[in-house]
Amino acid sequence: MATFDLLITRCDVLVRQDDRYTVVNDHDIAIAGNRIIAILPSGQIDPNQAREHLDAAGLLAIPGLINCHTHAPMVLFRGLAEDVPIESWFNDYIWPLESNEQPEDIYWGALLGIAEMIQAGVTTFAEHYFFCDEIASAVEQSGVRANIGWAVFGHEGIEKLERTCRFVERWQGAAGGRITTWLAPHSPYLCDRDFLRATAERAKALGVGIHIHCSETHEQVAWSLRQYGVTPPVMLQQAGVFEVPTLLAHGIGLTADDLAMLKDYDVAVAQCPKTYMKLAMGTAPVRAMREAGLAVGIGTDGVVSSNTLDVLEQMRLLALDQKQAAKDSTVLPLQEVMDIAFEGGARALRQPAIGALAAGKLADVVLLRQDGAHLFPRHDPLANLIYSANAGDVEAVICDGKVLMRARRLLTIDLPAVKAEVARRLERLKQRAAEKRLATYPMSG
Amino acid sequence: MATFDLLITRCDVLVRQDDRYTVVNDHDIAIAGNRIIAILPSGQIDPNQAREHLDAAGLLAIPGLINCHTHAPMVLFRGLAEDVPIESWFNDYIWPLESNEQPEDIYWGALLGIAEMIQAGVTTFAEHYFFCDEIASAVEQSGVRANIGWAVFGHEGIEKLERTCRFVERWQGAAGGRITTWLAPHSPYLCDRDFLRATAERAKALGVGIHIHCSETHEQVAWSLRQYGVTPPVMLQQAGVFEVPTLLAHGIGLTADDLAMLKDYDVAVAQCPKTYMKLAMGTAPVRAMREAGLAVGIGTDGVVSSNTLDVLEQMRLLALDQKQAAKDSTVLPLQEVMDIAFEGGARALRQPAIGALAAGKLADVVLLRQDGAHLFPRHDPLANLIYSANAGDVEAVICDGKVLMRARRLLTIDLPAVKAEVARRLERLKQRAAEKRLATYPMSG
Numbered sequence: 047m048a049t050f051d052l053l054i055t056r057c058d059v060l061v062r063q064d065d066r067y068t069v070v071n072d073h074d075i076a077i078a079g080n081r082i083i084a085i086l087p088s089g090q091i092d093p094n095q096a097r098e099h100l101d102a103a104g105l106l107a108i109p110g111l112i113n114c115h116t117h118a119p120m121v122l123f124r125g126l127a128e129d130v131p132i133e134s135w136f137n138d139y140i141w142p143l144e145s146n147e148q149p150e151d152i153y154w155g156a157l158l159g160i161a162e163m164i165q166a167g168v169t170t171f172a173e174h175y176f177f178c179d180e181i182a183s184a185v186e187q188s189g190v191r192a193n194i195g196w197a198v199f200g201h202e203g204i205e206k207l208e209r210t211c212r213f214v215e216r217w218q219g220a221a222g223g224r225i226t227t228w229l230a231p232h233s234p235y236l237c238d239r240d241f242l243r244a245t246a247e248r249a250k251a252l253g254v255g256i257h258i259h260c261s262e263t264h265e266q267v268a269w270s271l272r273q274y275g276v277t278p279p280v281m282l283q284q285a286g287v288f289e290v291p292t293l294l295a296h297g298i299g300l301t302a303d304d305l306a307m308l309k310d311y312d313v314a315v316a317q318c319p320k321t322y323m324k325l326a327m328g329t330a331p332v333r334a335m336r337e338a339g340l341a342v343g344i345g346t347d348g349v350v351s352s353n354t355l356d357v358l359e360q361m362r363l364l365a366l367d368q369k370q371a372a373k374d375s376t377v378l379p380l381q382e383v384m385d386i387a388f389e390g391g392a393r394a395l396r397q398p399a400i401g402a403l404a405a406g407k408l409a410d411v412v413l414l415r416q417d418g419a420h421l422f423p424r425h426d427p428l429a430n431l432i433y434s435a436n437a438g439d440v441e442a443v444i445c446d447g448k449v450l451m452r453a454r455r456l457l458t459i460d461l462p463a464v465k466a467e468v469a470r471r472l473e474r475l476k477q478r479a480a481e482k483r484l485a486t487y488p489m490s491g
Numbered sequence: 492m493a494t495f496d497l498l499i500t501r502c503d504v505l506v507r508q509d510d511r512y513t514v515v516n517d518h519d520i521a522i523a524g525n526r527i528i529a530i531l532p533s534g535q536i537d538p539n540q541a542r543e544h545l546d547a548a549g550l551l552a553i554p555g556l557i558n559c560h561t562h563a564p565m566v567l568f569r570g571l572a573e574d575v576p577i578e579s580w581f582n583d584y585i586w587p588l589e590s591n592e593q594p595e596d597i598y599w600g601a602l603l604g605i606a607e608m609i610q611a612g613v614t615t616f617a618e619h620y621f622f623c624d625e626i627a628s629a630v631e632q633s634g635v636r637a638n639i640g641w642a643v644f645g646h647e648g649i650e651k652l653e654r655t656c657r658f659v660e661r662w663q664g665a666a667g668g669r670i671t672t673w674l675a676p677h678s679p680y681l682c683d684r685d686f687l688r689a690t691a692e693r694a695k696a697l698g699v700g701i702h703i704h705c706s707e708t709h710e711q712v713a714w715s716l717r718q719y720g721v722t723p724p725v726m727l728q729q730a731g732v733f734e735v736p737t738l739l740a741h742g743i744g745l746t747a748d749d750l751a752m753l754k755d756y757d758v759a760v761a762q763c764p765k766t767y768m769k770l771a772m773g774t775a776p777v778r779a780m781r782e783a784g785l786a787v788g789i790g791t792d793g794v795v796s797s798n799t800l801d802v803l804e805q806m807r808l809l810a811l812d813q814k815q816a817a818k819d820s821t822v823l824p825l826q827e828v829m830d831i832a833f834e835g836g837a838r839a840l841r842q843p844a845i846g847a848l849a850a851g852k853l854a855d856v857v858l859l860r861q862d863g864a865h866l867f868p869r870h871d872p873l874a875n876l877i878y879s880a881n882a883g884d885v886e887a888v889i890c891d892g893k894v895l896m897r898a899r900r901l902l903t904i905d906l907p908a909v910k911a912e913v914a915r916r917l918e919r920l921k922q923r924a925a926e927k928r929l930a931t932y933p934m935s936g
Contacts, residue, residue: 121867123870124875124879125870125871125872125874125878125879126870128871128878130821131819132820135820158864158867159864161864165864320811323814323815324811324814325820326815326820328815328818353875353878353879354865354878355865356865359881363811366765366768366769369769370774370816372771375575375771376574376575379573379574380573418607418610419604419606419607419906420607420611420882422569422910423566423917424570425570426569426570426571429569429570429798433570433797433798436801436881437865438881438882438883438884461862472868476870
């Protein structure tokens with residue numbers, strides 16, 4: 047074997063064999079550049095060929111977690127909209143709060159959110175927010191992987207859409223390929239058909255996909271039927287959105303007909319169950335999505351609804367919410383939760399080289415401690431990972447071959463400095479003036 | 492101030508003021524013996540009077556968490572019954588597995604479970620299990636607080652019930668009062684009226700309460716109506732159970748009439764939402780319980796359904812499950828979740844000296860780190876505690892005035908040794924022979 051960059055030694059490794067996830071014990075992982083080149087039983091790879099070693103004895107290696115839908119800089123507002131109904135959540139909290147944001151706030155908010163994601167083992171996220179140059183800079187510096195879409199409302203007009211296209215041109219493929227960019231119209235209820243058609247045309251011309259909220263609640267579906275005579279996905283389809291790779295956030299109100307149509311276009315869906323439960327939005331038809339053959343991935347949404355950027359927690363909540371809603375404890379079994387989190391996340395983001403630990407894949411590796419009492423015995427390592435582990439067990443994080451956290455110490459982000467910068471901004475950021483809101487949630491109209 | 496034992500310095504403290512939970516910053520907590528004697532702004536208590544110091548700068552002090560219903564030694568079986576229906580869960584997994592248990596298994600299982608609880612900030616638990624002398628020994632040695640009830644099935648006969656009464660006599664008030672004991676008939680579906688009447692008489696004579704599963708599912712209520720012509724709580728009431736302090740586990744199927752009657756007897760209910768979601772049992776009428784004036788506390792249940800003994804996680808799931816089921820994001824607001832976890836837990840266990848940080852209360856104190864990125868900013872410290880913190884943030888644990896964990900190091904339990912002892916037993920313990928099961932879940936009969 048030629049000289050390589052990093053050897054992670056003596057860990058247990060979550061792998062996929064014959065379409066099933068399983069844990070193999072006591073393996074070494076060899077990384078060259080940003081790729082995994084070998085995963086073999088400990089001792090079979092010559093450690094002298096590695097430029098750097100990471101002793102992972104007793105740790106569990108899993109693929110870097112994939113967050114398929116988030117608004118990371120919203121960490122700035124964590125805890126500012128508790129126990130409120132969804133309409134008030136938008137109109138009285140989120141959109142007034144967001145009107146306070148200036149580009150530099152977003153830079154620091156993104157760094158804080160990325161720090162939280164690294165600490166929780168998330169190495170890739172699909173971002174849907176504003177001031178994306180600042181977010182891209184934070185991604186570039188912190189070493190994670192992100193798909194970034196600049197959120198835009200229809201009422202902001204085509205000129206604003208054009209500006210988000212310029213963002214795509216500036217950043218697509220940046221940071222050695224860690225950054226990809228899509229277009230990100232907010233939703234079918236805040237972008238009309240013409241605006242969406244213009245978005246789709248530009249996405250096609252740019253060769254990028256579209257990340258958009260869709261059918262977040264049953265109420266939105268009823269509104270769309272009143273407004274457009276069709277469900278939100280049909281409205282998107284009519285506007286040509288699905289002619290480019292598309293990722294829908296949420297989809298609680300997707301119908302059986304929607305799902306069949308979405309499958310024809312290979313549209314993916316991100317699931318953020320903590321938000322759905324906390325805002326009492328209902329339970330998404332995840333089994334039907336999967337049966338229809340859609341790619342389903344896990345997201346965290348923004349922390350003003352979900353309070354964390356913790357994908358492990360969302361995996362657990364996805365299964366718990368689905369079981370409870372189906373009145374059937376056999377649905378979303380362990381293997382399927384794993385499949386959604388890893389394979390599903392990679393498919394949803396059209397990044398087949400992430401979401402798995404195997405030779406040839408990108409070197410996004412998370413190492414979890416297993417010595418907590420809550421992780422013993424290990425009769426079923428998948429059950430322990432999904433239902434017992436927590437973000438506090440994440441010990442080290444590698445993304446794109448580079449170590450971002452080691453012994454829980456962040457190596458690319460100065461967290462105390464980030465917090466100090468954020469703290470200086472909070473007094474201004476937490477003001478709420480309803481008349482200053484960015485948009486209005488139209489469902490009651 | 493006279494000399495005292497322990498001074499916890501410079502922490503933020505979760506306190507209750509005017510019936511509302513709030514966090515005061517930068518306080519010191521003075522402890523003498525097993526009691527809190529003062530909580531004052533840092534600097535007001537003379538540190539030279541304290542025999543021991545615990546620097547808690549930057550940490551958040553909360554009352555020791557209260558686990559109102561668990562089967563701690565079931566940690567032995569963690570992960571052995573995943574994704575199965577409730578009837579199979581009992582008949583094909585739990586009761587066959589438990590038939591393998593020998594007293595010494597329970598001792599090591601209890602220590603492992605207690606280690607997990609300490610690591611998760613739980614200082615008091617209500618235990619409902621077998622071989623309780625071994626559990627009591629584990630409690631005594633590890634320094635936590637527990638109410639222990641020896642679980643008994645009606646088919647085991649009055650002689651077995653008598654043996655559980657002898658356990659009460661041996662251990663009531665032991666370990667300097669840290670151990671209390673109740674009687675613990677399994678349930679109205681596995682204990683008939685005569686057996687329950689005999690249990691109630693003995694509890695009254697012993698001056699102890701009763702901890703029992705009740706109306707765990709709607710199916711059990713229907714079964715009770717067929718079998719006895721009344722709901723499970725009415726059957727218990729008719730047997731005289733409520734003439735002693737009673738704690739019901741679960742109560743998903745409690746009716747409005749049940750709740751009014753239970754209030755007359757001041758019966759308490761333990762809520763373990765992770766189990767309800769994982770086993771798809773439905774959502775308990777927690778708001779109705781609270782409106783009826785019942786004490787409602789949080790439990791973890793055993794880990795074969797809930798996978799952890801983590802009360803913080805259950806607090807979060809309680810709110811999320813209640814909001815989702817009610818289709819109303821305003822239910823179970825932050826203050827009420829806190830009230831259930833602390834005040835409710837203390838009331839449910841009839842231990843008014845726990846569940847609060849205030850002079851005169853028992854010194855059960857948990858210190859949580861707040862430096863993780865997921866806990867910043869702190870716009871709302873209660874939201875951060877309920878929706879963002881996790882067990883990995885628990886840094887130190889004091890129970891009954893004694894430090895049980897410091898800098899995440901367990902001081903009273905040798906966890907590696909406990910794991911080694913447990914590991915030796917697992918091959919035998921994980922066998923399942925249906926014909927050897929302890930009992931049969933009768934709902935389909």
